[in-house]
Amino acid sequence: MKLHHRIQGDGAPVIIIHGLFGDGLNWGGVSRILKDSYRLILPDMRNHGRSAHDDDITYPTMAQDVVELMDELDVPSAHIVGHSMGGKIAMTLALQHPERVQSLTVVDIAPKAYPVRHRDVFAGLKAVADAHPESRHDAEELLTEHIQTTDVRTFILKNLERTDDGFAWRINWHALYEHYQDLADFPITEGQYTGPTQFLVGELSDYVTKEDQPTISRLFPQATGRVVGGTGHWLHAEKPELVARWIDGLIHG
Structure with a gap:
């Protein structure tokens, strides 16, 4: 599917994937900081924002949407950032198309199925x-x-x-x-992404727990974890300067 998207700044490409009920504008605070150093690609995922609607809402399908967007923009590989649902899309992309992912930042979500929320x-x-x-x-x-x-x-x-x-x-x-069950699930149980990876977790959020560490380590053996103090699930909105600094730090190694 052709995704509506916005591009800000210039430099190494960074794709930021929003969460459920969001769109490409959700990361405004972080984007305003990073656009001075990077070419930010901010898509609206299918069924969100200005992108088209479709009943197929599985993570492999949505990851493929990102691959097609990269092909459209002639981006062989990029640094990938994703929050919540977008984090699951980002993880799927890294596991199924590792050659397209230079680094991976997953924000407050784990590679697992969740109980019904929302x-x-x-x-x-x-x-x-x-x-x-x-x-x-x-x-x-x-x-x-x-x-x-x-x-x-x-x-x-x-x-x-x-x-x-x-x-x-x-x-x-x-x-x-x-199709909420498809969004709550995480169907990818095999493979590895061995590139630079970090999981940013809100201190007050319950989306990622210590019990998730073995699965994270198995799928993403280079992963490190950072807890953003005093924040909940939307930590990128609550502390954009810190989140932007950590994204920049992972990219520069």
Whole structure:
């Protein structure tokens, strides 16, 4: 699939892959720092942002989308960064196409299947979709019934756009919901990526635990781990300067 994407800066290519419900603009704080040194490629993954919709939402398929984007841009290999769902895409890309990955930064996700999360988010998405609200304020009121955290509501509302029939979601929320198990899973259990790798973990997040270390070490034998103090799952938004410094540090070895 041809992905909508943005390019910022010039230099060695760095592809940053966003997480679930996000788009290529989510890493604004980190991008503003790194674009002075690198050519940043910021795709909207399928069913997100301005990219096309499709019911195939497996990680091998989404990793192939990134490979096709690299081919389109004539990028033989790149430094790959991915958060959450994007981290799983990045890991899949590194394991299945290691020759295309110069270094790998995985942000607050592990190579494993997760239990069902985001029930509240999907309930809010459905409520807004069914109501066709006439204003963002009305949409936020509907979301508030399901999502109590202001930051999460603000993040989700970035996907709202005006249409001829009121406000609607830009993301393909229904396909994401119907195929959520594919997103929760991590189907790659074989192979290795032996290039430079780091896992950045939010201190207050429960997405990556000590129990994940054996699997990480088996699939990514050069992996190191860093804990970003005082942050949760969106550590790149909470401490962009630190995350940018660690990405730059891995690239320069």
